[in-house]
Amino acid sequence: MELNSIAASAPPTEYLAAHVVADDAEMFGVAQDKDVRKSLRVGRVPMPEIAPDEVLVAVMASSINYNTVWSATFEPVSTFEFLRRFGKQGGYAARHDLPYHVLGSDASGVVVRVGDGVRHWKPGDHVVVSCVQVDDQQPATHADGMLGADQRIWGFETNFGGLAHYAVVRASQLLVKPAHLTWEEAASAPLCASTAYRMLVSDKGARVKQGDVVLIWGATGGLGANAVQLVKNGGGIPVGVVGSEAKAEVARKLGCDVVINRAEIGLTTPRDGQHAIEMGKVLGRAIRREVGEDPHIAFDYIGRATFGISVFVxxxxxxxVTCGSSTGYQHEFDNRYLWMNLKRIIGSHAANLQEQWECNRLFQLGHVVPVLSAVYPLEDVGEAARLVQNNEHVGKVGVLCLAPEAGLGVTDPDLRARIGEDRLNLLRVTP
Structure with a gap:
């Protein structure tokens, strides 16, 4: 369907969406391998009504984030608990409490309908979607959108997410799509890139500056790959930690000044706090050998397996600075190395709208580029999510929704040519 006709036509009463169902919440039991391909369904769901402050977006493309894996494994808690709690607010919030949950926290697409209270967007606009929903009537939101009590991650803690042909979002989630990017490239950026931006660049984060040595765990993942670019773009020195020589090569492509392969230096997961210090000494020696000094900042979303080392090193x-704990939430570290050495730990979560806007501007200028590695059709969303579940990917894994093929959506080919296809496709491989 042509974009003009999508924007002009009445929305369908049903649409295709990747979702999980409440009846499956106990399907995995005590199984060790909770294979998301078994729980992720692709089928038609009813079109919801939009609220006065909301927008209906025809989704051209989306991408996989680890929260889709959490939702599809119903861990650490079933996301239907989020929907139930949200629904108890009543009004338009009640729509979200359904026996199915449409997933996805990234999207690029075209505005189709706007609510009566929407002022700055109109049908036909090309947009990317922030994952953050906030309540603009809460005072804390006006200090920092992430501090509001009713801040939620769209498509994870709300329904009607982006892994679908249509998505319902608040107007305050929208940003202008970078015109030189394809739909799938643009959709791969918002959540991970802006999360890394807040962690590293924002005054709410580590405030990286020129010359800062930044240790980046998992430097080829969605978060890490964006972190490498942001550090490099800001004049810092990215030191990437990876688990294989193949990923080391990817980290070098991204711009890491120093790449450390865990296997080559004998860096293993700490057994306890004392072992974390020992591993910190191993890593510290490796970093000093390459750059001559210890890191100013550790970018850590790995959690239990790395946090004690980060505090030490x-x-x-x-x-x-931490935004997650993919290897476990209970961290152990020796507090003496924190308090006696005047170190800081900063907790960070997603990004407020201004931070999202600033990060999106870097993409619009071509100062940072998408880290898309593979693209799947919506019908194969289970396979795409399985890649992320098993950490068999690099960068981001994209999903085509209404876009019939990859490579569409570019409206500024001149800028794209100036940046260059090779730079825009640093990590691209064929699935």
């Missing part, structure tokens, strides 16, 4: 007065 940053320099006196250094900062550990």
């Amino acid at each position: 940053v320099r006196k007065g250094g900062t550990v």
Whole structure:
């Protein structure tokens, strides 16, 4: 369907969406391998009504984030609990409490309908979608959108997410799509890139500056690959930690000044706090050997397996910034190395709209580029999510929704040519 006709036509009463169903919440039991391909369904769901402050977006493309894996494994809690709690607010929130949950926290697409209270967007606009929903009537939201009590991650803690042909979003989630990017490239950026931006660049994060040595765990993942670019673009020195020589090569492509392969230096998952110190010494020696000094900042979303090392290895007065714990939430570290060396730990979550806008501007200028590695059709969303579940990917895994094929959506081919296809497709491989 042509974009003009999508924007002009009445929305369908049903649409195709990747979703999980409440009846499957106990399907995995105590199984060790909770294969998301078994729980992720692709089928038609009813079109919801939009609220006055909401927008209906025809989704051209989306991407996989780890929260889709959490939703599809019903861990660490079933996301239907989020929907139930949200629905209890009543009004338009009640729509979200359904026996199915449409997933997805990234999207690029075309505005189709706007609510009566929407002022700055109109049908036909090309947009990318922020994953953050906030309540603009809460005072804390006006200090920092991430501090509001009713801040939620769209498509994870709300329904009607982006892994679908249509998505319902608040107007305050929208940003202008970078015109030189394809639909799938644009959809791969918002969540991971802006999360890394807040962690590293924002005044709410580590405030990286020129010359800062930044340790980046998992430097080829969605978060890590964006972190490498942001550090490099800001004049810092990215030190990437990876688990294989293949990923080391990817990290070098992204711009890492130093790449450390865990296997080559004998860096293993700590057994306890004392072992974390030992591993910190191993890593610290490797970093000093390459750059001559300890890191100013540790960018850590790995959690239990790395956090004790991060606290130990940053320099006196250094900062550990964390946004997640993919290897476990219970962290162990020796507090003496924190308090006696005047180090800081900063907790960070997603990004407020201004941070999202600033990060999107870097993409619009071509200063940072998407880290898309593979693209799947919506019908194969289970396979795409399985890649992420098993950490068999690099960068981001995209999903085509209404876009009939990859490579569409570019409206500024001149800028694209100036940046260059090779740079825009640093990580691209064929699935």
